Amino acid sequence: MALRFFNSLTRSKELFQPLVPGQAGLYTCGPTVYNYAHIGNFRTFVFEDLLRRALTFRGYRVTQVMNFTDVDDKTIRGSQAAGESLEVFTARYKQAFFEDLDTLRVQRAEVYPAATEHVGEMVELIRRLRERGHTYEDAGSVYFRLSTFPGYGRLANLNPEQMRSSGRVDNDEYEKEDVRDFALWKAWIPEDGPVFWETELGKGRPGWHIECSAMSMKYLGEQFDIHTGGVDNRFPHHENEIAQSCCATGGPFAGTWLHSEFLLVEGKKMSKSLGNFYTLRDLLEKGLDPVAIRYTLLSVHYRAQLNFSFEGIEASAQAVRRLRDLNGRLGRSPAGPGSGDKVWQLTAACETDFTEALDDDLNLAGALGHLFTWVREVNALLDSGSPDAGELERLQAWLNRVDSLLDVLREEQDESAEGRVAELVAQRAAAKQSRDFPAADRLRLEIESLGWVVKDTPQGPVFHRR
RNA sequence: GGCGGCGUAGCCAAGUGGUAAGGCAGAGCUCUGCAAAAGCUCGACCACCAGUUCAAAUCUGGUCGCCGCCUCCA
Known part of the structure; x- marks a missing residue:
């Protein structure tokens, strides 16, 4: 027996066969750092943590790459609203993200590349696409011409012919030949303010999808083993990544695609209007134990919706x-x-x-x-x-x-409280020794009022947090 | 219009042809100075209907209910 995964690409369970025996290259779509990540985001990150730990458990040497999307509409708007540079603004949320990962005991990936530090690689990739005839330009932006990639829609199981324009399309300020085409490079517009790069493609910034193609290839190679993300990334993000990656290299991209399902809160999709939108920090403020949160996220299969x-x-x-x-x-x-x-x-x-x-x-x-x-x-x-x-x-x-x-056994140390409680426990043991049970019971109550539980064992009393 | 998922005990959740794992909650018992922990005992005709089969929660068809995707939301 060996690891088998449900590959979104083929919609079937497949034996995991890495490119290099004994090693696993993993690209996990990371956060857009414009806010504190919410519990739904962490459902996916904890799933990815389980994935890397399971691979390790099974003896694979894992190389995991998780990107930071630190330039896009939301980060630009957020930084402007905060009156900060994009760099300062996103740095705060990157920092917060790492703190949250620690809180949930998510193991660190090997590399956390940021989009803004890989614009050169993206431009190079776009250049390759252009050379191979997969792009067109309009008003300074570069688009991927979808009709040049016949395999489009395989991952999402969508037939391009039957794709419906769903009203939401098209309030886009950019001009595309076909609504399904997507931007590789976006020409600078005044709303972008100081956020732009002067490159051979002109003045502008990269489109969203290209960063994952460029950074995964840089750190894992043009072809690698596993690519993951939330289900919502299956389309269009991952579909577009496949299109641009395969067209740029002429070969295959990630072999296995895993997508984690959504998390619902009290039976409903999280939304600010429903009042059930929680960042990890919100939950900690409510006094929830982070390890219990971690366990909850782990205890439901990743392809099933999890009702938090x-x-x-x-x-x-x-x-x-x-x-x-x-x-x-x-x-x-x-x-x-x-x-x-x-x-x-x-x-x-x-x-x-x-x-x-x-x-x-x-x-x-x-x-x-x-x-x-x-x-x-x-x-x-x-x-x-x-x-x-x-x-x-x-x-x-x-x-x-x-x-x-x-990773749930380790208990957080709380030395000050522990010293105090240890003292009470010792006093109680002494009271018991002299058969002063009323005193012992009073001490137990006191210990409990501090949020701790004491229990007597044949080896003496032990205590732990409620 | 197209594509896909789900419905198992009070709650959560495995199981995908052979008479229903597990966790939490609840009840009783044992143990305990009292507790706690632990152990033991107690709970489901698997949404509904109709088929296929010696045998179905598990396959097929249908009904009802819930949910997701079809351009930037993990």
Whole structure:
């Protein structure tokens, strides 16, 4: 068995076969840095985090590239509204984005190229397209002539002939021969203010799609393994990327395309008018545990819509608690006489089932089902006190390996509170020792009022945040 | 008009031909000074209808409901 992915390009599950055995080149469409990213964005970024961790879990060496779109209509408008240069404006949101990634424990990609730093590469790519006859110019802008790429529409499963102009088209200030054509290079207009580049194509700025083609090729090669993004990028963004990339190189582009579904909030598509639009920061302000948010985002298959709800966060927090409790238990359990082959058997079965589910297009929800079955069985074994030192190690090792995917076990340290709580816990232990139970109970209440829980174990009291 | 997805217990969610994983919530029991944690026990005729089949949540057709895409929104 090995990793299989549902490839949007072929709409079927395919065995993952990288260009270079043992290595995986990954291009993940990144944020447009004009605002704090919202929870829907993070659904996709956490999915991509799972993807890279799953590849690593399965032994691949991953090279992930995630772009920053730091020049487009929204960033230009935003910077003007803020009275800042584009650079200053976008730098703030890039910084915030990294902070948010840390909050959600998303592993860093190898490269985060910014569009503004790759205009040269884009111009070069457009030049290649022009040489091959795929472009035309009008009023200083350069467009991709769609009719020169017969494969157009394959990814989105759209037939260009049947594509309907959906009213939204065409309040565009640029002139195109065909509404479906898209801009590779946009001539400067007064609204762009100081944002422009003087290039052999003239004074202007790159179109949106070209940046991903140029930067993916630069860092991953003209052909690479996996390209991902949210479903909304499937069309037109990714479709256009394919068109311009294939036409520029004359060869194939990304082999596998993965798209994560939308996240709904309380059953509705997020929108500011519905009042259900949340940035990660909004949710943290409401007191949500970032690890519970991460777990929630991980626990629904990436191709299914995820309904984000506050009730769901609570359920996730409890599930994480269960894993952490087992983790703590493994750490403090004394070695027993040995379980026969039970530990080995349970764990091997879990490894097989878990990995198989993960291999099947990242079915983490299914994998977690197997994991929790194992958790229950392990707890029962620990209740009986039988696992010996080697077995405890084996259990711990597997839990750690799973956590290399989930990354939920580690608890944030809070030293000041912890010192205080530790003191109360010690006092309570002393009270118990002298059988002063009313005092012990009072101390428990005090500890709980600070947001912590204390529990007595055969190895002494342990405590953790509520 | 074209293309596509979804509907499984109170909530979340696997399973895609052989008599329904798992998590959360709830109830009881064991354990516990009390708790907590843990373990055990308790819950579904898989939207509806009709077919195919020895056998369907899983395949086919239809109905109802919800959702997405068809130019710049992850």
